Amino acid sequence: MNIWKISLKNIKSKPIYTFLSIFILALSIALLLGVRQLEASFKYQMQNNLGEIDLVIGAKGSPLQLILASVLHMDNPTGNILYEDAKKISKSPFVKTAVPISYGDNYKGYKIVGTTNEFAKLYNAKLEKGRAIKKSMEVILGSIVAEQLQLKIGDAFLSSHGLVENDMHVHPEHLIVVGVYQSTNKIIDRLIVTNLESIWDVHHQENEHEENKNYLEHHEKGKEITSLLVSFRSPSALLTLPRRINENTNMQAALPKYELDKLYQYTGIGFKTISWIGYMILIISCITIFISLYKMVKERAFDLALLRTYGASNFQLIRMIAYEGLIIGFFAFFLGFIVLKTGLYFMFKSIETEYQQNILQKIPLQEFLQIGGVVVITIILSVLLAIYPIIKMNISTTLSNEK
Amino acid sequence: MVQIDSLTFYYKKEERFFDFPNIALSKGENLLILGKSGIGKTTLLHLLAGILIPISGKVVIAGVDIHSISHPELDKFRGQNIGLVFQKKHAIQSLNVIENLQTRLFLSKKPINNTSIDFLLKQLDISNCKNSTINTLSEGQLQRLGIAMAVIHNPQVIFADEPTSSLDDENCKIVIELLIKQAKLTNANLIVITHDHRIKSLFSNSITL
Incomplete structure (x- = not known):
């Protein structure tokens, strides 16, 4: 007791x-x-998903929406911008890296992002197995995608149009898995990464199928991307670059830190x-x-x-x-x-x-x-x-x- | 050994003054203190147990003047050397019979010996309610438990305050006999304070307040 x-x-x-x-x-x-x-x-x-992204450039619209779509991959994009226009900005001396991303498709709910090899560097993602993308229609899976969908290197799948899983609108081209990223605990774990050409190829052919004349004309003007993820060379760019883009182009520049704080x-x-x-x-x-x-x-x-x-x-x-x-x-x-x-x-x-x-x-x-x-x-x-x-x-x- | 010397007490609220007779008991000697209600019986018992502090006078138990020692020492002394039996409430409600006895030993800083607890319960004829909760016990069982609580730690003195007033004639006699027997077994002084004249014949030594 x-x-x-x-x-x-x-x-x-x-x-x-x-x-x-x-x-x-x-x-x-x-x-x-x-x-x-x-x-x-x-x-x-x-904060984690921001990676090294200081600025996002995309179509005019809600800056928060642009950030949510391009950085957190949680919302629909505001629209597309011309790749040529984006490239011009990449050449600015303020810009350290500029990664174009383009999307609009998904596989079983996981978003497919067309981009360049620079994209993985934003998140410090390294290949766990497989190799880098060499040609159109090749994809590298985020670690969670690979695990959840049980996909291996060499597997092929069909993507569906839009950002939500559906069987209504499936693209006829097969995407082939060539690599899997290591787990990063960042958004890239849940993405399917491919090159820009894959996205363009899929949609270009489709447009030819469906609305021949109108879209052909549109596409001739140039390739489109959804947004450009920019990291600055120095913080001073923060003061000039966004304003210049917002005032002088038909694109908008949104600061992810600012928008997410809001x-x-x-x-x-x-x-x-x-x-x-x-x-x-x-x-x-x-x-x-x-x-x-x-x-x-x-x-x-x-x-x-x-x-x-x-x-x-x-x-x-x-x-x-x-x-x-x-x-x-x-x-x-x-x-x-x-x-x-x-x-x-x-x-x-x-x-x-x-x-x-x-x-x-x-x-x-x-x-x-x-x-x-x-x-x-x-x-x-x-x-x-x-x-x-x-x-x-x-x-x-x-x-x-x-x- | 119990010695009371010119003990006085004053109730501020009621403006009442008490003057108690001198008492001296040698080892093992018992005493019955009789008195009408309101004469200060309980006051005397509380003074003896060190629960109340007198205006003047001494209470010496086993050679210790209990009102001259510090509060913590008095708490300890009370726990180890004094056993108290009350009229109705005899044990802690939230504990069962055996837990009550274990707690009693724990608080008086004596080793908890379940064999001696069993032995005591047997002697008091309440072994069968060892694991019963307090509110399931009958009046007679409760009073026996009260005795057990007062003697389990082998005290020097046992003070009983009206231990029989809620009991019938038969139980009254049994309880007093048990008290006297237990006091004798532990060689303690037993002082019973009561207005109950039924038990007068059971004591050889009695005073009236």
């Missing part, structure tokens, strides 16, 4: 209050941790709201634990006085109450963690299939400790409030009132 055991028995003897305390505290812990985890995942994902501000309001709800529930749980402990102290005043006659010191009784709070806190943390994990699992099951992207990150240790600290303070506060009657207790009066 020791103080811990007595505390545990006390808790067991009032199951409803204990359950309520644990449940409410667990809920607030799950919410607070969940928000931090989502926030961290969002931030990480965005997006992050929108989503940040949501995170903050949930955080505040979490803190509110934490306060409620603090009150619940306090009431539960205080009730025990008040209702069991005689028991506590008896313990004193058994030789227990005031300090031992205070420890007993404190341990009860800690046990509740421990189970709440445990339960909160389980609630969080299952909640996020089901939440992200839907997101993953939608965006073909697993964006969940681990909770940063610092945030974890911060929430843990707040919870411990909550418990200490409830315990301090609850032990007040013990300090004030008059054993003699309590014992005399037994009848």
Whole structure:
């Protein structure tokens, strides 16, 4: 027998209050941790996927949409730009690298990106097996694509038009797998990379099939790409290049960092709201634990006085109450963690299939400790409030009132 | 050994002053203190157990003047040397019978010996409720458990406050006999404070407040 055991028995003897305390505290812990985890995942994902991209040049439209489409591969592109125009910008002295990308097709939901060999360098992606692309209709798979679709080098598949999986509009040309990238934990893991010619070939032939005259005319003017991913030679380019493009060409230049920060501000309001709800529930749980402990102290005043006659010191009784709070806190943390994990699992099951992207990150240790600290303070506060009657207790009066 | 010397107490709230007679018990000697309600019986018992602090006077148990030592020392002394029996409440509600006795030993910093617990429960005829929760016990069983709680740690003195007032004649006699027997077994002084005249015949030594 020791103080811990007595505390545990006390808790067991009032199951409803204990359950309520644990449940409410667990809920607030799950919410607070969940928000931090989502926030961290969002931030990480965005920054990670930026790679070395300082600027995205694409068709006029929403800059956020252009970034989402070209950098995070989450949205439809704003339109196409002429490859010739893009090439002109690549030659600017401000530009270190400029990677053209072009897309519009998918295979089983995974986007097919037509680009150059430079693209992989943006993400530091190296070939795990196979070789680089040498000619049109050859593809290299991101690690997750290869794993999920069980494709090997030498396999051939048919792409379908658009960015969402469909059987309605399948291109007749086979794409052949020639390589697989190593896992990078970046967006490239979920892409199918090919060269620009593959995209042009597929769509060119198609256009010939379908709308002969109109499109022929259009295509003669020059090849098109979706956007150009630019990294600067020096930060000073930030001031001049985007404005020049936006003012003097029919293209737009969007700064991914700026746009994503904007997006992050929108989503940040949501995170903050949930955080505040979490803190509110934490306060409620603090009150619940306090009431539960205080009730025990008040209702069991005689028991506590008896313990004193058994030789227990005031300090031992205070420890007993404190341990009860800690046990509740421990189970709440445990339960909160389980609630969080299952909640996020089901939440992200839907997101993953939608965006073909697993964006969940681990909770940063610092945030974890911060929430843990707040919870411990909550418990200490409830315990301090609850032990007040013990300090004030008059054993003699309590014992005399037994009848 | 119990010695009470010119003990006085004052209740500020009720403005009542108590002056208690001197008592001296040699080792193993028992005493019945009789008195009407409100005469200060419980006050005296709490003074003896060090739960209340007197205005003046001394309470010496086993050679220790209990009101001259520090609070933590008094807590420890009480736990190790004094056994208390109350009228109705006898044990901690959230613990079962055996856990209560283990807790009692733990708090008085004595080794927890389950064999001696079993032996005591057998003697008090409550072995069968060893694992029962407190609120399932009958009045008689509870009172026996109360005795067990007061003697399990082999105290120097056992103080009983109205131990029989809620019991019928038969149980009343049994409980007092058990108390006297247990006190004798542990060679402790037994002091029973009561208004219950039924038990007067069971004590050779008694005073009236």
